[in-house]
Amino acid sequence: MSTTTAFTPVDPSSATGTTAELLAQVRKSLGTVPNMTAAMANSPTLLKAYLALSGAVAGGALSPAARERLAVATAQLNGCEYCLSAHTYVGAQVAKIDADELERARRGQSQDPHLAALLELSNTIAENAGDVDAEDLDRARRAGVTDEEIGELVANLALNILTNYFNVLAGVENDWPVVSL
Structure with missing residues (x-):
């Protein structure tokens, strides 16, 4: 199934507040801001949740x-x-x-x-x-x-x-x- 919904990625250079901080965290960690995280930045709550869960599983027992x-x-x-x-x-x-x-x-x-x-x-x-x-x-x-x-x-x-x-x-x-x- 295809979708016509599209989220415009947030430009890290024009982001402000929490969104700017989260995108800076992504850039520091990965050296870039992938399109997924730029799109997630439309909802700082979503991006924050993604980063928290991603960080948590990275420290676990699974390689x-x-x-x-x-x-x-x-x-x-x-x-x-x-x-x-x-x-x-x-x-x-x-x-x-x-x-x-x-x-x-x-x-x-x-x-x-x-x-x-x-x-x-x-x-x-x-x-x-x-x-x-x-x-x-x-x-x-x-x-x-x-x-x-x-x-x-x-x-x-x-x-x-x-x-x-x-x-x-x-x-x-x-x-x-x-x-x-």
């Missing part, structure tokens, strides 16, 4: 490579080309995930049994609005997934759904090397 794979899987599931493109790029360039593993992540798979269990559980949670069977959790635990990781998986899923839905709704222009759905 950057695991988080990037989860983001790729969720973007594919939700049809968000912006996030699929961004996380494929970050996964390859920053987390150093090879192309085959990134392609597997799009299908919720990995050659690593632990990562495969995380991806499968994440997609199952997303597809069922959190209503998963005890067997789904037991299967993940048998693959070595801890309760801490399951909790973080839900936090990462919430972050990824937030950005997926926003980018699709807002029609954010993709400023990453495009990866088609």
